[in-house]
Amino acid sequence: MSKPTPISGFPEWLPPQRMIEQYVIERIRRTFELYGFAPLETRAVEPLDQLLRKGETSKEVYVLRRLQAAEGDIDEDTLGLHFDLTVPFARFVLENAGKLHFPFRRYQIQKVWRGERPQEGRYREFLQADIDVVDRDTLPFHYEAEMPLVLGDALGGLPIPPVLVHVNNRKVCEGFYRGLGLTDPEAALRAVDKLDKIGPEKVAELLAETAGASDAQAKACLRLAEISAPDASFADQVRALGVSHPLLDEGLEELVRVVEVAAEHAPGLCVADLKIARGLDYYTGTVYEATLSGFERFGSVCAGGRYDNLASAGNDRFPGVGISIGVTRILGLLFGAGALTVSRSVPTSVLVALPAEERRRDCDRIAAALRGRGIATEVAPSAAKYGKQIRFAERRGIPFVWFPGGDGEADTVKDIRSGDQVEADSTAWTPPAGDLRPAIAGA
Numbered sequence: 107m108s109k110p111t112p113i114s115g116f117p118e119w120l121p122p123q124r125m126i127e128q129y130v131i132e133r134i135r136r137t138f139e140l141y142g143f144a145p146l147e148t149r150a151v152e153p154l155d156q157l158l159r160k161g162e163t164s165k166e167v168y169v170l171r172r173l174q175a176a177e178g179d180i181d182e183d184t185l186g187l188h189f190d191l192t193v194p195f196a197r198f199v200l201e202n203a204g205k206l207h208f209p210f211r212r213y214q215i216q217k218v219w220r221g222e223r224p225q226e227g228r229y230r231e232f233l234q235a236d237i238d239v240v241d242r243d244t245l246p247f248h249y250e251a252e253m254p255l256v257l258g259d260a261l262g263g264l265p266i267p268p269v270l271v272h273v274n275n276r277k278v279c280e281g282f283y284r285g286l287g288l289t290d291p292e293a294a295l296r297a298v299d300k301l302d303k304i305g306p307e308k309v310a311e312l313l314a315e316t317a318g319a320s321d322a323q324a325k326a327c328l329r330l331a332e333i334s335a336p337d338a339s340f341a342d343q344v345r346a347l348g349v350s351h352p353l354l355d356e357g358l359e360e361l362v363r364v365v366e367v368a369a370e371h372a373p374g375l376c377v378a379d380l381k382i383a384r385g386l387d388y389y390t391g392t393v394y395e396a397t398l399s400g401f402e403r404f405g406s407v408c409a410g411g412r413y414d415n416l417a418s419a420g421n422d423r424f425p426g427v428g429i430s431i432g433v434t435r436i437l438g439l440l441f442g443a444g445a446l447t448v449s450r451s452v453p454t455s456v457l458v459a460l461p462a463e464e465r466r467r468d469c470d471r472i473a474a475a476l477r478g479r480g481i482a483t484e485v486a487p488s489a490a491k492y493g494k495q496i497r498f499a500e501r502r503g504i505p506f507v508w509f510p511g512g513d514g515e516a517d518t519v520k521d522i523r524s525g526d527q528v529e530a531d532s533t534a535w536t537p538p539a540g541d542l543r544p545a546i547a548g549a
Contacts, residue, residue, distance in 0.1 A: 450503025
């Protein structure tokens with residue numbers, strides 16, 4: 107068999123990186139639950155027509171197909187791996203509406219698959235951590251103000267660069283465009299959403315081509331997109347442009363509340379950024395895009411928004427608001443920059459040295475006693491000289507080596523970093539709290 111080569115876009119972290127990932131996942135999970143979100147995991151596949159509802163192209167979806175299908179099997183060409191968690195969640199809500207209590211708050215931390223071109227921070231298989239709140243018929247606005255707070259608490263306690271949440275409201279943009287006299291505000295939104303990618307001149311051309319904007323209207327759209335502020339002053343800047351519309355007023359009021367709530371909870375967390383449009387058609391209110399300090403050139407690492415029409419069937423409508431954290435995206439960028447470290451490459455806190463192979467059962471009993479008290483422990487692989495066993499622990503970052511006593515002597519444990527060695531009892535000794543688990547740190 108030839109030497110295997112990695113498949114581009116499908117990351118496989120080494121154990122130290124995986125421990126960091128698990129630490130991050132646990133921090134996010136714990137924060138979600140502190141806010142009352144309940145766990146959910148949906149199936150990996152959805153009908154292809156449902157996956158393509160949001161306008162994604164078929165080349166981005168991995169189609170599920172059996173290598174050999176038996177007669178009578180379902181046409182599995184119609185199934186695809188989900189490329190985000192919103193579509194499966196919407197389907198789940200519709201299927202289980204009679205069993206859920208609304209407003210329904212859920213979180214999902216799950217892998218998704220997307221067939222796009224791999225590059226730094228972008229993968230074909232990646233982990234997302236999503237929260238959503240859905241309600242029946244109507245959803246109070248205050249949930250839109252809550253989303254950035256959850257995100258800030260989840261990521262703010264991690265040893266990663268600060269996250270800045272850029273917020274806008276689709277009502278602001280749509281109301282402004284309608285106030286200008288544009289008849290296709292959705293086309294204008296899609297054009298403005300490309301501002302960072304193609305620049306203002308190309309966006310102006312696109313506004314003329316797709317939204318029928320005149321030169322004056324295109325310039326006004328670009329002036330709106332230039333407005334950004336960490337406080338409510340953005341509203342005065344918008345009004346100074348001289349455009350009026352009831353929907354614009356409603357959007358400004360809502361966006362002011364989001365920014366002010368965030369400033370009270372976590373100063374510096376949010377900034378109103380009126381060029382944020384989010385290209386997906388189903389957003390109807392507040393939209394979010396978060397960037398990682400020092401990594402802004404890679405774009406957003408978290409995103410989401412308010413949607414009123416994603417989950418509906420007949421007369422049943424379930425509006426919601428949600429936000430998604432790109433866990434793999436964040437970690438991939440930080441791993442690539444060497445910006446996250448872990449104190450040891452294994453969970454083990456204690457290595458029980460093996461004096462002789464005949465004493466392995468004694469050493470196993472010591473290890474079992476330590477594990478029973480929550481101390482990660484392993485027994486040395488062989489009865490080599492103690493110096494070699496200590497080096498084995500050093501190479502793996504294990505901080506303590508346990509030496510079983512013999513001929514009535516007490517056991518001892520050695521901190522191999524400082525050289526301190528003390529008598530110890532496996533039913534009572536405990537390492538310092540900082541050594542119980544690998545410590546995660548930013549560079």
